[in-house]
Amino acid sequence: MAASGRSGSSSSFNSSSRGVPPQFDQNISPTDLTFTPTSAQYLTRWPSRKLYERTPNETTVFLGPWEVINTEPRRVVWQCSYAGEVLEHFLPSDHPTEVFPYTLHAQHRRFGDPREMELYLNFREPHRIRYATLNGVFHDEFIEVQYEFTTIESSIQFQGDIRSRDLIDWFDVDVVWSDNHRRTDSYGNIRGLGTIQRMKLWRDRYSTFHYITFYANHRRRWKEYLVHDFENEFRQRDDRHRRVQLNARGARRGSASESSHGQSRDRRFSASSIFRPRQNSSASHASSSSSSHSYQSGLDIRYLGIQFTRNDRFGNLAPVLEPASPADSGGTPQLCSGNKMKTIILSVNAGSSSVKVSVYSAERGASPSQLAECQVNGLTALPPTLDYSRDGKSVIKGQKVKGNATSQRDAFGILLKTLIEDDELPQVGGKDDIGIICHRIVHGGDYSRPQLITEDTYYHLEELNDLAPLHNANSLGIVQACIQDLPEARNVACFDSHFHSTIPPHIRTYPINPEIAKSNKLRKYGFHGISYAFITRESAALLGKKPDEVNLIALHLGSGASACAIKGGKSWDTSMGLTPLAGLPGATRSGSVDPSLVFHYASDVGKLSPASTKELHISRAEEILNKESGWKALTGTTNFASIAASDEPAMRLAFDLVVDRICGFVGSYYVSLHGRVDALVFAGGIGEKSDRLRRAVVEQLECLGFGLDDGANGRKLEGVIEDISRVNVKHKVLVCATDEQFEMARACAEDEEFWP
Numbered sequence: 042m043a044a045s046g047r048s049g050s051s052s053s054f055n056s057s058s059r060g061v062p063p064q065f066d067q068n069i070s071p072t073d074l075t076f077t078p079t080s081a082q083y084l085t086r087w088p089s090r091k092l093y094e095r096t097p098n099e100t101t102v103f104l105g106p107w108e109v110i111n112t113e114p115r116r117v118v119w120q121c122s123y124a125g126e127v128l129e130h131f132l133p134s135d136h137p138t139e140v141f142p143y144t145l146h147a148q149h150r151r152f153g154d155p156r157e158m159e160l161y162l163n164f165r166e167p168h169r170i171r172y173a174t175l176n177g178v179f180h181d182e183f184i185e186v187q188y189e190f191t192t193i194e195s196s197i198q199f200q201g202d203i204r205s206r207d208l209i210d211w212f213d214v215d216v217v218w219s220d221n222h223r224r225t226d227s228y229g230n231i232r233g234l235g236t237i238q239r240m241k242l243w244r245d246r247y248s249t250f251h252y253i254t255f256y257a258n259h260r261r262r263w264k265e266y267l268v269h270d271f272e273n274e275f276r277q278r279d280d281r282h283r284r285v286q287l288n289a290r291g292a293r294r295g296s297a298s299e300s301s302h303g304q305s306r307d308r309r310f311s312a313s314s315i316f317r318p319r320q321n322s323s324a325s326h327a328s329s330s331s332s333s334h335s336y337q338s339g340l341d342i343r344y345l346g347i348q349f350t351r352n353d354r355f356g357n358l359a360p361v362l363e364p365a366s367p368a369d370s371g372g373t374p375q376l377c378s379g380n381k382m383k384t385i386i387l388s389v390n391a392g393s394s395s396v397k398v399s400v401y402s403a404e405r406g407a408s409p410s411q412l413a414e415c416q417v418n419g420l421t422a423l424p425p426t427l428d429y430s431r432d433g434k435s436v437i438k439g440q441k442v443k444g445n446a447t448s449q450r451d452a453f454g455i456l457l458k459t460l461i462e463d464d465e466l467p468q469v470g471g472k473d474d475i476g477i478i479c480h481r482i483v484h485g486g487d488y489s490r491p492q493l494i495t496e497d498t499y500y501h502l503e504e505l506n507d508l509a510p511l512h513n514a515n516s517l518g519i520v521q522a523c524i525q526d527l528p529e530a531r532n533v534a535c536f537d538s539h540f541h542s543t544i545p546p547h548i549r550t551y552p553i554n555p556e557i558a559k560s561n562k563l564r565k566y567g568f569h570g571i572s573y574a575f576i577t578r579e580s581a582a583l584l585g586k587k588p589d590e591v592n593l594i595a596l597h598l599g600s601g602a603s604a605c606a607i608k609g610g611k612s613w614d615t616s617m618g619l620t621p622l623a624g625l626p627g628a629t630r631s632g633s634v635d636p637s638l639v640f641h642y643a644s645d646v647g648k649l650s651p652a653s654t655k656e657l658h659i660s661r662a663e664e665i666l667n668k669e670s671g672w673k674a675l676t677g678t679t680n681f682a683s684i685a686a687s688d689e690p691a692m693r694l695a696f697d698l699v700v701d702r703i704c705g706f707v708g709s710y711y712v713s714l715h716g717r718v719d720a721l722v723f724a725g726g727i728g729e730k731s732d733r734l735r736r737a738v739v740e741q742l743e744c745l746g747f748g749l750d751d752g753a754n755g756r757k758l759e760g761v762i763e764d765i766s767r768v769n770v771k772h773k774v775l776v777c778a779t780d781e782q783f784e785m786a787r788a789c790a791e792d793e794e795f796w797p
């Protein structure tokens with residue numbers, strides 16, 4: 042049965058609406074017959090369904106004003122509609138703050154006003170209810186208590202009274218997770234701490250402390266956090282996915298200093314190691330409030346991730362909580378959106394043999410302006426060298442890097458130190474000055490736009506490591522370093538594959554079993570796309586066309602080399618494929634070879650290489666083709682400048698082979714574009730610097746109507762892009778100092794989503 046009743050906070054009752062237990066004296070009269078429909082009213086349904094529901098004992102009780110009696114045990118005493126009728130609700134704890142009224146999530150009543158859910162209160166555990174009339178005690182049992190209020194205001198008042206904390210706001214959230222409770226499990230199922238819950242914001246009645254509560258349904262317990270225990274600013278805010286992260290105060294700095302004390306500096310971190318809590322990293326927490334109850338222990342987490350509900354009343358804008366400091370006098374947390382207008386962007390380009398970092402001063406929505414640029418080159422031809430320029434002027438040139446910097450992450454550390462220690466670069470006086478860090482991530486799978494790096498994005502990208510074995514894991518190593526050492530910054534992933542999302546199906550599809558191709562996502566993705574986007578814009582500007590009007594054959598020739606057919610400003614075809622191995626040969630990559638070749642190369646090619654790590658699983662076959670081939674295998678050097686300069690037979694062979702493969706792709710793309718080509722563009726370390734290679738390639742392409750001006754070709758490139766073609770040729774030849782860092786910084790600066 043369910044007893045239900047209704048009453049006002051005034052003592053006005055409507056006898057006609059009163060459900061009367063059958064065994065009650067039907068002649069008891071209400072204390073007041075002047076029912077006012079506008080008065081706040083409450084409805085309580087009890088006892089538990091198990092006992093009475095749909096039985097003759099089902100009872101409705103109309104409730105009047107309540108009073109919370111703080112003697113032990115604490116209880117709420119309700120005046121009911123009839124003289125002598127009293128309902129007592131015994132609270133489960135003598136501490137008001139240990140009482141948690143539960144409200145369903147708006148999703149449970151999709152078509153109603155989400156606010157209405159506050160009308161229905163219940164508790165997650167049975168409470169004792171004693172109900173007495175003039176005839177004696179009618180009921181005294183533990184039941185599932187449910188209240189139905191007739192106004193939201195009275196429900197809010199009631200919730201405040203039983204908790205001694207005023208309910209000041211609430212949010213419907215899809216999932217709440219923490220470093221201890223991942224958002225999804227390994228199958229991608231949503232887990233977290235709690236899902237589809239109503240999160241509530243409270244203010245203590247006896248102090249200025251604010252709290253958030255929610256029911257952690259996966260743990261079957263209530264969670265209450267002191268707002269002051271979290272940092273004032275949100276992290277990893279992602280308005281598109283309605284997500285934010287609340288960082289425990291001090292937790293990140295704690296972990297950062299831990300890492301700098303050697304524990305795991307040189308170790309490759311896995312996602313779990315950066316997102317999982319470490320010992321001693323729990324946040325400091327404010328001492329308990331001055332109220333009689335407690336806010337007991339410190340935080341057991343390093344952060345709380347919150348994903349707000351799509352149909353929450355705040356729409357797509359994840360609300361930002363600005364916690365009132367406990368020192369403030371009664372301040373109420375505000376809802377607002379961040380509005381930072383200027384920031385410093387660090388743009389990080391981890392290539393297979395180099396790391397390039399540029400610093401920009403950026404204004405929201407505007408093109409960023411470069412302050413400095415530094416790079417470590419030659420990671421595959423030790424010792425690597427450092428170059429640094431500020432305000433366009435060279436500060437350090439070709440300085441040998443001391444120590445054993447071999448990884449991209451080591452190189453990043455050196456570059457960051459160079460920037461921070463430069464007194465003449467006051468804009469980057471310390472790590473906290475950096476607001477946004479964009480990272481070039483070579484393989485972005487199906488991502489077709491840059492992504493804010495959240496825990497989810499990170500895990501997703503980790504899964505792609507094996508598809509770009511010389512790149513992705515290295516880039517994620519730098520992302521980890523940034524998350525740990527530059528906790529104030531937002532990290533954004535920009536993908537090399539993104540530009541190629543326009544490649545048509547007949548070009549991106551491999552002729553293999555379509556079902557397997559679909560389920561294993563085997564298709565041409567293409568890379569160097571950040572560079573091709575930059576090249577397209579710069580070429581269009583030089584040619585006096587709009588970017589979506591140009592047709593180009595672009596060559597990005599570095600330690601990894603590729604060609605791209607650009608039709609109407611979009612990628613039409615490119616030489617790299619599922620991974621950056623396909624197509625042109627690279628410094629240590631074979632490029633395209635007969636796929637059977639590797640099975641004749643060695644007998645153990647199917648086995649995992651001993652060089653595999655937890656983050657990167659690489660078979661011997663992949664290792665041979667990615668790391669033990671290319672012009673290094675032919676000549677012993679990865680330095681293409683020395684190959685181009687030499688007449689030694691092995692060097693000549695490598696040089697001619699590279700020229701041959703490049704011309705093969707250009708010829709093929711020329712036909713694919715029906716000969717409608719505005720220009721052939723050279724870019725990348727080799728494309729920009731090797732005039733010998735350009736000459737050899739263009740000589741072979743004379744038959745198609747390309748021709749070089751030898752003088753222009755021999756001169757050092759001064760600007761961003763230059764025309765080096767002979768006059769009166771059919772198609773132009775350009776050299777472009779491609780700038781992947783700028784392209785990423787521009788994309789981030791112009792996108793609201795990435796701004797704090």
Ligand SMILES: Nc1ncnc2c1ncn2[C@@H]1O[C@H](COP(=O)(O)OP(=O)(O)O)[C@@H](O)[C@H]1O
Pocket residue numbers: 391392393394395598599600601628679680681682683685725726727730731
């Ligand atoms: N003057 C030069 N002539 C020919 N090749 C050069 C010259 N300088 C650098 N390179 C080559 O450029 C390649 C590096 O290209 P780059 O695009 O900067 O690197 P990554 O592929 O790591 O992004 C190396 O193979 C290097 O040997």
Ligand SMILES: CC(=O)OP(=O)(O)O
Pocket residue numbers: 391392393394483537568569599600601602621
């Ligand atoms: C995709 C690729 O090969 O990049 P890089 O040339 O920078 O190594």
Ligand SMILES: [Mg+2]
Pocket residue numbers: 392393599600
């Ligand atoms: Mg590169």
